[in-house]
Amino acid sequence: MEDTEVASRVEFHGVAYVVTVSVRDQQLHVQVEVDDHAPQAAGPSTVSPRGTTSSQPAAANGNTEMTCWTGSFPSAYIEELTRKTGNFKRFSIFVNMLLSALSHRSDAVFIDLLTTSDLELYRKRKIGSKGLFPSKPQDVFDNFPSAAAGGAASNKRYLILTYAVEFDRVHYPLPLALVQTPSPEILQRTIRRLRQELVASNRDSKVLQLHDEVEALKEENRCLKSTLKQHFEPSSASENVNFLNQPINQDGAESPIDLQRELKATLTENKELIAIYQQLREESSAEIGRLKAEIK
Missing domain, CATH: 2.170.210.10 (DNA double-strand break repair and VJ recombination XRCC4, N-terminal)
Known part of the structure; x- marks a missing residue:
């Protein structure tokens, strides 16, 4: 055995x-x-x-x-x-x-x-x-x-x-x-058990931390989507924001690998949303400047 x-x-x-x-x-x-x-x-x-x-x-x-x-x-x-x-x-x-x-x-x-x-x-x-x-x-x-x-x-x-x-x-x-x-053998056995418990505890803490980060990014994602939808006209910009209507993965990640994968995907999507939002602000500022020039 x-x-x-x-x-x-x-x-x-x-x-x-x-x-x-x-x-x-x-x-x-x-x-x-x-x-x-x-x-x-x-x-x-x-x-x-x-x-x-x-x-x-x-x-x-x-x-x-x-x-x-x-x-x-x-x-x-x-x-x-x-x-x-x-x-x-x-x-x-x-x-x-x-x-x-x-x-x-x-x-x-x-x-x-x-x-x-x-x-x-x-x-x-x-x-x-x-x-x-x-x-x-x-x-x-x-x-x-x-x-x-x-x-x-x-x-x-x-x-x-x-x-x-x-x-x-x-x-x-x-x-x-x-x-x-x-005896040294008994103490070593106890130390091994405590180390295993510490590793398991740290792993569980990491999973909880990743889960919290994912939930925070999901909330930020929802806020960005809401802001962008308020500025875009559906008829003219739907092709640019089709991904906004794609559902966010709501499944509860069971492992650190799944959470890290979801975290990476959410971060990427957030960067895209932020880039679109910043582009929208720049275009809006340029349009406002042009209108002010015409008024003068």
Whole structure:
């Protein structure tokens, strides 16, 4: 599978996160970072639509520093994980499922973020019931540490990829460890994401600026047309201003290239209109001068 990296903002249980999924050398890297710039929902805990009661702190370490969880999974680990669920997926298929869930391209797959306490709650509900995960998840969930273990285990998060099949759901849990000190790789991944967001923001700003310039030129164009039509006699000058009756492109430009093309065309037309208007003024001034001379 080709190397790739995708980041997306996702809300889990009322808390906003940035989830980054990357593949390097047949190894899956998952990074879940608290989005400190997004407004967080009020209240210490929420209940997800899938019935998971969860308390997800915005900053697990109690400060405003970067709070994130990461995990790296070789292709062999992923394929063994899927084999344990009874619904085997090759590494490339699993990654595509995860990316589809991240971008909401399919209703058949979705992701959730759980705490160790959530898994403990599941274990308690499992007895005598299918519980939260009805797809035989004993092999993949029972080996994870309980909340009573404390320490690093209690600070873990689990990104759950769920695949909804007919009459059943298959859950693939990916354990993520809390990052105490961000590594250069984690920081570089965050920097790449921020740079991409900056480029996208600048591109959007440029599009808006071009759109405003086009609208301003269209308004100027309309004013020039109105002024010229007031001075020209339709019978004598229609051949000179036929282009005045041509409609201006009113379509909303969707890209900077379209906007720049429309801007260039409008500028050219405006120059032609201004030239005609100036010629009209010169001819009018000459005519006025001639009439004044005759009167004298």
